[in-house]
Amino acid sequence: MLNFIKEKVKKIYSAFTNKVNSIFSKDHIDDELLKELEVLLLSADTGSKTTKRIIDSLKEAIDGKKINNVLELKQALGGLLISHLEQYTNQNKTPKVLLLVGINGSGKTTFSGKFAYKLASEGKKVLLVAGDTFRAAAIEQLSEWGKRINVDVFIGKTNQDPASVIFDSCVKFVNEGYDHLIIDTAGRVQTKINLMNELEKMRKIINKKLPDEDIKTWLTIDSMLGQNSFEQAKIFNEVASLNGIILTKMDGTGKGGIVFSITKELKLPILYITFGEKVEDLKLFSPEEYVKNLLGEQ
Ligand SMILES: Nc1nc2c(ncn2[C@@H]2O[C@H](COP(=O)(O)OP(=O)(O)OP(=O)(O)O)[C@@H](O)[C@H]2O)c(=O)[nH]1
Ligand SMILES: [Mg+2]
Structure with missing residues (x-):
């Protein structure tokens, strides 16, 4: 990985990693250490169910003498976190046709460009x-991206039905x-039924x-x-049958644990982070690399 990207990515994990380092710098395992670990996972948005599952498995392994010291505890934690993420990983083949959906401002257009x-x-x-x-500014924003990265952008007429723009773009494709x-696609709030139904219509046209x-x-x-x-x-997911998640704006959150709760709640893989x-x-999201970074091992 290029160095400057590495530095940027590092920042995502730093708050978590510093606390991990302090917890695992202790010389023996006790209830207080486990409690601190639990609090850390919760504060990083790992989610209460996932956190409980992880802490319970660690306690079980400690009781069964499978974990005997702090180093083994950290290794076991890493293993649990990686396998938690991997159960939802699918074959991340780049699709031929990609429909990007999400609420307003979640980063669809920026991700499309990148x-x-x-x-x-x-x-x-x-x-x-x-x-x-719907918005002239949205068309302009994508056109700007097209110019910047030298990629063709297909634009319909203002206020043309999005499904019909998509139909025309499939012909050009x-x-x-x-x-x-x-x-x-345009940002939409999940409570606007007609806009949600529009997603279904788009997908049908492409299919x-x-x-x-x-x-x-x-x-x-x-x-x-969060x-x-x-x-x-x-x-x-109910309306648009999602295939995966793009987690955006990771540079602005100190809550690196969100990847664990998202995968648990939605049972969908995280494919890219921005x-x-x-x-x-x-x-590209790699469970192993992500967890190693969180635990300060890379
Ligand atoms: N810091 C940061 N900002 C981002 C990232 N991705 C997108 N943004 C910014 O977030 C804002 C919204 O991004 P857009 O890509 O326009 O979001 P959108 O989902 O297309 O928005 P709508 O089309 O209005 O629904 C813009 O100011 C982007 O520059 C990211 O990874 N990090
Ligand atoms: Mg947009």
Whole structure:
């Protein structure tokens, strides 16, 4: 990893890592240490169910003499955290067609730009689609990204039905031999039924137009909203059958434990994390790497 990205990513973990280091600097395991660990996990938004499960398993292993010292405890914790995340990991193949959904301001457009840049840098021919036709500024924002990263952007007419823009973009995708279609949609609140139904309509159109392609729907979640975002995510999942999560704005949260509670609540994999507004502020999510960073082992 390039050094400057490494430094940026490090910041995400630092608050957690400092506390981990202080907890595991003790010379023996006692109730107080376990309590501190529990408090740390909870304060990092790991979620009460996941935290309880982890602490209970550690206690069981201590009682059964499988864990005999602080170092073994830390290793066991790392193993539990990694396997917790891995149970929801799927094969993260880049889809041919990607529909990005999420609430207002969660980072869809910025992610679309970064992801398109990543694919284009790998030599892929990418078409970005401005599926947010409600606001002229939204179309402009994506067009700016297109210019900045030198990727084509498909734009419908102002106020054209988004589903019809998507239909037209599918035609262009096929006719002009693009490798990837990345569709940015308008932000929506999960309680607006008509807007949620619109997502279903978009997906149906894509399925119908491109029946043989690998099509995925990813949800962007603003990590700074923490556990408040879970209810909305569940409703998005019901309506739009999500395939994965993009956790955005990780540079603004000290709550690195959110990855554990999200995966537990939604039973969906986290695919990418983002940590800034620049094109390179995007990283494929690796459970092992993430946990090692959290525990200060990398
Ligand atoms: N710090 C930080 N800011 C981000 C990140 N991703 C997006 N942003 C900023 O968050 C704001 C909203 O991002 P957008 O990409 O416009 O979000 P959106 O989901 O497309 O918003 P709507 O289209 O209005 O629903 C912008 O100011 C972005 O620059 C990130 O990873 N870190
Ligand atoms: Mg947007």
